[in-house]
Amino acid sequence: GAVVSQHPSWVICKSGTSVKIECRSLDFQATTMFWYRQFPKQSLMLMATSNEGSKATYEQGVEKDKFLINHASLTLSTLTVTSAHPEDSSFYICSARANNEQFFGPGTRLTVL
Amino acid sequence: DQQVKQNSPSLSVQEGRISILNCDYTNSMFDYFLWYKKYPAEGPTFLISISSIKDKNEDGRFTVFLNKSAKHLSLHIVPSQPGDSAVYFCAATLYNTDKLIFGTGTRLQVFP
Numbered sequence: 052g053a054v055v056s057q058h059p060s061w062v063i064c065k066s067g068t069s070v071k072i073e074c075r076s077l078d079f080q081a082t083t084m085f086w087y088r089q090f091p092k093q094s095l096m097l098m099a100t101s102n103e104g105s106k107a108t109y110e111q112g113v114e115k116d117k118f119l120i121n122h123a124s125l126t127l128s129t130l131t132v133t134s135a136h137p138e139d140s141s142f143y144i145c146s147a148r149a150n151n152e153q154f155f156g157p158g159t160r161l162t163v164l
Numbered sequence: 165d166q167q168v169k170q171n172s173p174s175l176s177v178q179e180g181r182i183s184i185l186n187c188d189y190t191n192s193m194f195d196y197f198l199w200y201k202k203y204p205a206e207g208p209t210f211l212i213s214i215s216s217i218k219d220k221n222e223d224g225r226f227t228v229f230l231n232k233s234a235k236h237l238s239l240h241i242v243p244s245q246p247g248d249s250a251v252y253f254c255a256a257t258l259y260n261t262d263k264l265i266f267g268t269g270t271r272l273q274v275f276p
Contacts, residue, residue: 095253100262
């Protein structure tokens with residue numbers, strides 16, 4: 052199956068700083084990638100849909116100015132959490148679509164102190 | 165508003181027996197249902213899916229049943245193996261969208 056990677060796998064940062072998470076499709080091109088967030092013991096919640104070469108589409112309740120998404124190439128989408136706060140601590144997972152199927156990355160654990 | 169619900173947070177089954185994981189949904193506009201398996205600190209991996217026009221799909225040890233009138237689906241794993249121990253999420257997509265709406269997950273533990 053198609054492989055999706057994320058970097059970093061975990062990150063700890065101070066409150067007020069910005070953190071960038073990368074999502075790469077390793078062996079295929081993805082015009083569409085998705086960003087999810089999972090809080091402990093909760094479901095994965097879709098945050099936004101990232102489209103190559105255009106603006107991301109955000110789900111209701113997700114601040115686009117806080118969660119900046121850039122899909123600059125067919126194999127890379129980035130999520131930047133700006134001015135992170137402790138409540139942003141979560142598990143962030145991306146997925147990329149190929150052949151009508153979504154392939155998920157391994158996730159990034161963000162802890163904001 | 166949780167459109168996809170998994171009411172059992174955990175399930176424990178003996179090896180060799182059947183595991184049945186349940187999922188309920190509220191939106192009649194869902195057209196595809198999927199099951200994902202997830203290990204800690206990893207992303208979900210696709211397991212099996214079913215179209216809303218079908219009531220059963222089977223793949224090896226895994227079978228998914230869909231009851232549209234009851235807005236209920238279930239995943240059957242038989243025989244269960246210790247390697248099946250993981251968190252299982254059901255998910256659904258709306259007509260003409262790629263968006264996955266996930267349930268809260270059920271932790272399955274298969275013991276020897």
